[in-house]
Amino acid sequence: MSEEIIEHGEKERLIRGFGAMVLARTLDNKIMTAQRQGRVGFFTPTSGQEAAQIGLSMHLRKEDIIYQYYRDMPMMLHMGVPVDIIINQIYGNSSDIAKGRQMPSHLLARNYNFMSVPSPVATNLPLAVGTAYANRYLKKQGIVVASFGDGSSSTPDFHAAMNLAAVYNLPVIFFCENNGLAISLPTEKQTKVEIWKKAEAYGMPGILVNGSDMIDTYEKTREMVEYVREGKGPVLIEARCPRMGPHSTSDDPTKYLTDIVKEGSDRDPLVITQKRLIEMGIITEQVATKMREDSQNFITSRFDELEKVPPPSPETLFDDVYDEHTWIIDEERGDIIGRN
Amino acid sequence: MVQSLNRTLDMKMAEDSSIILLGEDIGKDGGVFRVTEGLQAKYGEERVLDTPLVELGIVGMAIGMSINGLKPIPEIQFQDFIFTAFDQIVNQMAKMRYRSGGTITVPLVLRTPYGGGIRGGLYHSQSGESYFVHTAGLKVVTPSNPYDAKGLLSSSLDSKDPVIFLEPKRLYRSGKMEVPDADIKVPLGKAKLLHEGDSVSIITYGSMVPTVMKTVTENSLDADVLDLRTLSPLDRDAIISSARKTGRVVIVHEAPRTLGMGAEISALISESSIEYLYAPILRVTGPDVPFPYRLEDLYLPNTSRILRAVNRVLEFR
Numbered sequence: 001m002s003e004e005i006i007e008h009g010e011k012e013r014l015i016r017g018f019g020a021m022v023l024a025r026t027l028d029n030k031i032m033t034a035q036r037q038g039r040v041g042f043f044t045p046t047s048g049q050e051a052a053q054i055g056l057s058m059h060l061r062k063e064d065i066i067y068q069y070y071r072d073m074p075m076m077l078h079m080g081v082p083v084d085i086i087i088n089q090i091y092g093n094s095s096d097i098a099k100g101r102q103m104p105s106h107l108l109a110r111n112y113n114f115m116s117v118p119s120p121v122a123t124n125l126p127l128a129v130g131t132a133y134a135n136r137y138l139k140k141q142g143i144v145v146a147s148f149g150d151g152s153s154s155t156p157d158f159h160a161a162m163n164l165a166a167v168y169n170l171p172v173i174f175f176c177e178n179n180g181l182a183i184s185l186p187t188e189k190q191t192k193v194e195i196w197k198k199a200e201a202y203g204m205p206g207i208l209v210n211g212s213d214m215i216d217t218y219e220k221t222r223e224m225v226e227y228v229r230e231g232k233g234p235v236l237i238e239a240r241c242p243r244m245g246p247h248s249t250s251d252d253p254t255k256y257l258t259d260i261v262k263e264g265s266d267r268d269p270l271v272i273t274q275k276r277l278i279e280m281g282i283i284t285e286q287v288a289t290k291m292r293e294d295s296q297n298f299i300t301s302r303f304d305e306l307e308k309v310p311p312p313s314p315e316t317l318f319d320d321v322y323d324e325h326t327w328i329i330d331e332e333r334g335d336i337i338g339r340n
Numbered sequence: 341m342v343q344s345l346n347r348t349l350d351m352k353m354a355e356d357s358s359i360i361l362l363g364e365d366i367g368k369d370g371g372v373f374r375v376t377e378g379l380q381a382k383y384g385e386e387r388v389l390d391t392p393l394v395e396l397g398i399v400g401m402a403i404g405m406s407i408n409g410l411k412p413i414p415e416i417q418f419q420d421f422i423f424t425a426f427d428q429i430v431n432q433m434a435k436m437r438y439r440s441g442g443t444i445t446v447p448l449v450l451r452t453p454y455g456g457g458i459r460g461g462l463y464h465s466q467s468g469e470s471y472f473v474h475t476a477g478l479k480v481v482t483p484s485n486p487y488d489a490k491g492l493l494s495s496s497l498d499s500k501d502p503v504i505f506l507e508p509k510r511l512y513r514s515g516k517m518e519v520p521d522a523d524i525k526v527p528l529g530k531a532k533l534l535h536e537g538d539s540v541s542i543i544t545y546g547s548m549v550p551t552v553m554k555t556v557t558e559n560s561l562d563a564d565v566l567d568l569r570t571l572s573p574l575d576r577d578a579i580i581s582s583a584r585k586t587g588r589v590v591i592v593h594e595a596p597r598t599l600g601m602g603a604e605i606s607a608l609i610s611e612s613s614i615e616y617l618y619a620p621i622l623r624v625t626g627p628d629v630p631f632p633y634r635l636e637d638l639y640l641p642n643t644s645r646i647l648r649a650v651n652r653v654l655e656f657r
Contacts, residue, residue, distance in 0.1 A: 065408070098440060101441070106439070108439075108440055108443070108444070110440065111443075115444065116436065116440045116444055118431055118435075119431075123400070123431060123432055126396065126399075127400055127401075129397070129400070129401050129404060130400065130401035130403060130405040130406075130408070131404040131407055133401060133410075134405045134408035134410045135408060137410065138410070156396060157396060157400065157427075157428075160394045160396055160397030161397065161400070163392060163394070164391070164392065164397045319442070320437050320438045321437070321477055322437070322477065322479075322500075322501045323500035326573040328573055328574075
């Protein structure tokens with residue numbers, strides 16, 4: 001299988017995927033450190049989920065629309081979202097697309113077809129279905145991806161979206177990044193059935209992939225993506241991957257997790273993927289080291305630079321509630337920051 | 341009103357192929373109140389979707405359609421059933437523009453019948469307008485007659501923001517009036533002065549409008565009657581100018597009193613115009629109890645309760 005990838009001239013694609021994994025890991029570590037230093041307010045780390053996300057997004061095209069969730073920074077980086085967009089959101093500064101209104105990790109980049117992340121989990125899934133409906137009705141190219149964690153599989157929104165996508169036979173990939181935990185609740189206490197198996201109940205294909213291995217995820221998801229692209233209907237992909245850190249910077253995972261996958265260990269998806277790429281002769285140890293160093297330098301410089309960007313101006317508190325300010329908002333704006 | 345809404349939807353769908361209707365039993369059945377009668381036969385199943393029974397899915401799908409270039413008009417069969425979709429409305433629909441810095445918007449019109457008067461009991465009668473008015477990012481509209489139904493629906497479809505379009509189901513088949521075939525607009529955020537007088541202002545909307553008008557004409561009251569038509573944003577100027585003119589205000593609505601529209605309107609008048617008032621502002625509303633089945637008539641504000649409140653403010657000194 002790996003031979004085939006090389007023969008198909010996909011070496012570049014694999015290198016780019018791995019490069020995005022490295023970049024995402026570097027940025028993730030940087031943000032976690034910065035949060036501990038008091039430079040960033042909050043974060044939901046993404047370490048451990050890079051291979052799963054990028055293994056899938058290696059199949060995606062720029063016209064595809066993604067309803068990502070709050071741990072999908074690696075996929076965004078891989079799909080070309082500039083690091084600055086992400087860092088500005090993490091700081092919530094005046095250059096942030098969302099004008100500092102959302103907590104860090106709630107990323108968006110409309111120009112790159114990444115939609116906005118809500119905190120209530122799975123609530124984007126029905127939106128993905130509607131967006132796919134519009135795609136088909138308007139005869140637009142592209143498919144829709146809706147990603148979520150294992151906890152989301154318990155929600156009414158998951159059920160509604162899976163059922164609706166199947167009933168209307170829509171081009172949606174439901175992508176479950178199962179990191180084994182919903183904050184503190186292990187998956188086996190979340191559901192009695194393996195998540196990928198739920199697909200059958202809704203009338204769509206479902207598969208399980210090893211989300212710790214980018215190449216494996218990439219190869220195993222190919223057919224599913226093609227199925228959706230051909231207009232055959234939705235699919236459910238469950239990618240198992242580790243959550244290598246806390247749920248967020250606000251919790252201590254040692255309270256509920258005894259077996260945390262350590263960075264650099266042989267269960268770290270970055271290590272697993274790197275090892276395979278070296279074995280396949282696609283990269284060398286030296287190339288991987290160089291990638292890490294370059295990422296480190298790049299991220300550090302962008303992170304420090306963008307920290308200087310000022311916070312959003314006070315007036316922005318009152319913008320974008322409606323297309324035009326209502327009298328109520330104008331009045332309240334006047335009370336709080338003074339009139340124009 | 342049903343006919344007016346149906347014709348308006350028909351006209352708008354003919355003009356604009358991006359309009360999609362979705363809801364329960366709205367296609368073959370034409371909707372439980374027949375508002376969408378005949379539209380699926382005319383525009384096809386792709387544009388008039390008989391959806392599975394899942395309100396949060398209907399609303400969530402509509403939001404996703406709107407984001408991607410369609411103009412959806414989801415219907416929730418009864419406003420009482422909207423609550424499973426409340427998360428989608430409050431956390432997605434209402435906040436999308438704000439949380440995306442204006443890069444993602446959700447223009448759509450969510451239609452739903454509300455209020456009592458059909459012997460619908462607890463779950464086919466509620467007036468939940470306050471829930472939506474309380475949520476920044478939504479516009480809330482309610483017509484009281486066939487003309488406004490057309491004009492408000494047309495304007496709602498022009499809105500770049502999501503509109504909760506509350507249809508007083510009790511008025512669906514009452515109040516016959518001429519409605520022009522041509523497109524008409526009733527601007528959002530503008531109340532209508534239905535009756536002019538100098539002694540008292542009666543502020544109302546939706547299903548209570550005919551009841552208030554009946555009270556005024558039967559008793560020859562020297563009253564301003566203001567039909568709000570849009571509940572969010574309120575027509576502050578119309579409310580204040582009438583209140584300042586008469587100095588006596590009664591607010592009438594079917595929804596329960598506590599944190600109902602009356603509370604907000606009363607506060608608005610007090611904050612802006614206390615020096616013009618001769619009497620306390622009174623509210624005539626549904627009581628703070630669940631909506632009953634057999635005792636519906638006792639629940640709904642009627643002419644005698646309205647008259648009693650009007651007399652109290654007129655006689656206050």
